[in-house]
Each structure stands twice: as structure tokens, then as C-alpha cells.
Amino acid sequence: MKANLRQRWRNSTRLLAAGFLLMAGQLAFSQTPEKTELRYQGWASKVLYPELAEDLGYLAPIRLKWVGNTTSGPQDIQAAVTGDVDYGGAFNGSIVKLAAAHAPIKAVLSYVGADKDTNGGLFVLQGSPIKTARDLVGHKVGVNTPGAYEQYLVTAWLEKSGVSKDDIQKITFVAAPPVNLAQLLKQKQLDAIFLEDIIKDKLLAEGGATLLTTDYQLLGSFGYASYIFTDRFIQQNPNTVRRFVEGTARAIEWAQKTPRAEVVARLEKIVQARNRNEDKTIVRYWKSAGVGGKGGVLSSSDFSTYVDWYVSNGVLKPGQVKADDIYTNQFNPFSQALGSRQSGS
CATH class of the missing domain: 3.40.190.10 (Periplasmic binding protein-like II)
Structure with missing residues (x-):
């Protein structure tokens, strides 16, 4: 009788193990990416x-x-x-x-x-007469895409600095690839540019430009793209x-x-x-x-x-x-x- 009990216990253990393996296989299969x-x-x-x-x-x-x-x-x-x-x-x-x-x-x-370490910033050439937000009125600002984040940030800085909506409308936002913006600034085709993260830091390291403000200075730490x-x-x-x-x-x-x-x-x-x-x-x-x-x-x-x-x-x-x-x-x-x-x- 004890032998029968042991045999039944072994059989049930094997069935249980097989069930676990089947469940694990089904779970793995259910999580397999449909598109690779x-x-x-x-x-x-x-x-x-x-x-x-x-x-x-x-x-x-x-x-x-x-x-x-x-x-x-x-x-x-x-x-x-x-x-x-x-x-x-x-x-x-x-x-x-x-x-x-x-x-x-x-x-x-x-x-x-x-x-605090990685952020975007608004630049002008060293020696530029643009030193404050109000000085941007009537000038051209280079961004990667008009109406997107960089324009939002510049606009937020202008508004916080007390620049009126009418005066903000007098600023022209010009689109250019991020890797080209610094060159356009140096050629004086743009009066100011906004650069993000490592491209901004490269320009800072190269010199020749003055940083007016950063998104971190304005808004702190946050995520802005998804x-x-x-x-x-x-x-x-x-x-x-x-x-x-x-x-x-x-x-x-x-x-x-x-x-x-x-x-x-x-x-x-x-x-x-x-x-x-x-x-x-x-x-x-x-x-x-x-x-x-x-x-x-x-x-x-x-x-x-x-x-x-x-x-x-x-x-x-x-x-x-x-x-x-x-x-x-x-x-x-x-x-x-x-x-x-x-x-x-």
C-alpha cells in the first residue's frame, strides 16, 4: 500500500511539474513580441x-x-x-x-x-546687443521646429520676463536642423538660437556664444518629449x-x-x-x-x-x-x- 501511495505521489508530482511547465510556456508565448x-x-x-x-x-x-x-x-x-x-x-x-x-x-x-546637467538653452553671439528677453523683439530666433518645444520655451521666457503678446508676435522663429543652427548664428543669419542638451554643450565648449537662459533655469527638472x-x-x-x-x-x-x-x-x-x-x-x-x-x-x-x-x-x-x-x-x-x-x- 505504501508503494502505491509513493507511486501515486510521484505521478501527481510529475503532472504538477508538467502543468507548471505548460503554464510557463504559455506565459512565455503570450509575451512573445508579435512584431520583431x-x-x-x-x-x-x-x-x-x-x-x-x-x-x-x-x-x-x-x-x-x-x-x-x-x-x-x-x-x-x-x-x-x-x-x-x-x-x-x-x-x-x-x-x-x-x-x-x-x-x-x-x-x-x-x-x-x-x-541640472542636461538642458537646452538660448544663445546669442558674444558681443550681441541682445542681453534680455525684451531685446529679442524684432529679431530672428532659430529653432528646430516652429510651434514645438523650443519656441514654447522661448515664449515662456518672454512671457515670464513681461514681454507682451503683441511684442512676441514681432519675433520671427526660423526652422533649421539642430546641427546647423550654431553655424547660422556664427554667420549672423540668425540673431539667437535655441539648442538642446549635448549640441548646446558642444557650442558652449567651442566658445563664441553667450547663453541667455536654459529650460532648467526656467522650469526645473522635467520631461518634455515622449x-x-x-x-x-x-x-x-x-x-x-x-x-x-x-x-x-x-x-x-x-x-x-x-x-x-x-x-x-x-x-x-x-x-x-x-x-x-x-x-x-x-x-x-x-x-x-x-x-x-x-x-x-x-x-x-x-x-x-x-x-x-x-x-x-x-x-x-x-x-x-x-x-x-x-x-x-x-x-x-x-x-x-x-x-x-x-x-x-
Whole structure:
């Protein structure tokens, strides 16, 4: 009888183990990315966090397919909407405007921001008569995209400095690729330029320009750009989106915790290997992760700031779009640790 009991116990143990293996296999299968290649646009002379995540092995088995560079966040997210790429990234205000136009999109991760070490700034040439916000009236300011983040920041500085809306209208914002703005300033084709993060720091190191203000001085530490997917892409490829967000969030955390010299060496290696005919020295000016929150977790304020700004300027109508409907943290593993809302809606 004892032998029968032992045999039945062994059989039940084997069945239980087999059941666990089957459940584990089903779980792994259910989390397998539906799409293992993601098309995207890069930025000249920059390593984006998904690119870093891929190099670190955090996206596997997903591979990124570079289809070219963009100089405009609005163009990048519009390309995601039209299906020319699988995801795009832009200034949160641009995402707000696209959502207000009823584009079926959802922001899933913050990837650009300002902190005390990494921030964007407004420059003039050394010796320029432009020394205050009011001095900008009637002049040309170079930005990467009119109506996007850099214009928002300059406008916020002007408003905070007491410049009237009528006078702000007298300032001309001129679009140019970020890597070309410094040259246009030196050639005096522009009176002032706004540069972000490492491109700003490269100009500072080269000299010849005066920094008037930075986004960190004006607003503190915050995130201001996010990656988006279309609702359709998320519905059809939820595991792919989850792997992308998890991997990119881990890359952000890696950059936040890893010694600067090691991060810079990694970025240089990536730029050297991709052979895109770009300035390979700019990544040496990398100082910090420059993302507002841990692991790129989003918050309602990341979007409500710009909703309010557009409403106050008559670009949007009150209630036209709600900040909480624009983003989700459901794919970000760091959101649970921070007690973040899974989504705005």
C-alpha cells in the first residue's frame, strides 16, 4: 500500500511539474513580441534611448530598422500615424496638438527632458546687443521646429520676463536642423538660437556664444518629449510595445546609474558602428540621462502644461483634449514601483 501511495505521489508530482511547465510556456508565448522589427527615424549625431537599449540587448528579440533621420518631432510622430514608421517621438505639446486633431495615438514613454546637467538653452553671439528677453523683439530666433518645444520655451521666457503678446508676435522663429543652427548664428543669419542638451554643450565648449537662459533655469527638472504608438499598433502588437517600453525604460535607468565615462564610451561605440556620416564627437558632451522621471514614466502634468498653454493662446478650445487621455504607463515596469497611474483614461 505504501508503494502505491509513493507511486501515486510521484505521478501527481510529475503532472504538477508538467502543468507548471505548460503554464510557463504559455506565459512565455503570450509575451512573445508579435512584431520583431520596428521601423524608426533617428536624429543626426545623437543616440536615442531605443538605440541604446538595442545595443545593451534589452530589446531582444526586437530589432530596430533605421529608415533615415528626422529634424522634426511633429514630422516623426506624423510618420507613425501614417504608418511610414512604427513609432515616433516628439515634444509633448506636439503630441497634444496631434491628439486634439483626433489622431489615434498614445504616448507610452518619456525620453527627453531637462535636469541640472542636461538642458537646452538660448544663445546669442558674444558681443550681441541682445542681453534680455525684451531685446529679442524684432529679431530672428532659430529653432528646430516652429510651434514645438523650443519656441514654447522661448515664449515662456518672454512671457515670464513681461514681454507682451503683441511684442512676441514681432519675433520671427526660423526652422533649421539642430546641427546647423550654431553655424547660422556664427554667420549672423540668425540673431539667437535655441539648442538642446549635448549640441548646446558642444557650442558652449567651442566658445563664441553667450547663453541667455536654459529650460532648467526656467522650469526645473522635467520631461518634455515622449514616444508614441498608434492605438491600432498597440492593439495589434501589445507584447511588442511592452518589450519596447520595458527595454527603453531599462536603458534610461542604465544611463541614470552608470558612470558618465562608461555611458559616453558606449554612445561613441554605437555612433561609430552605424556609419551614418554624422558628427561623431557630439556624444562626448553627454552629461546625464536628462529624463524627468525614473525610467521614463509619464504623468498628467507632462501634457496638461501644454494643453493649458494652447488654450490660453487660442490654439485649442477648452475641453478639446484631456491630458489624461493622451498617455499610458501600462507598459512601463517602473510605473508600478512609483505608484504611477497605469493610464490617464
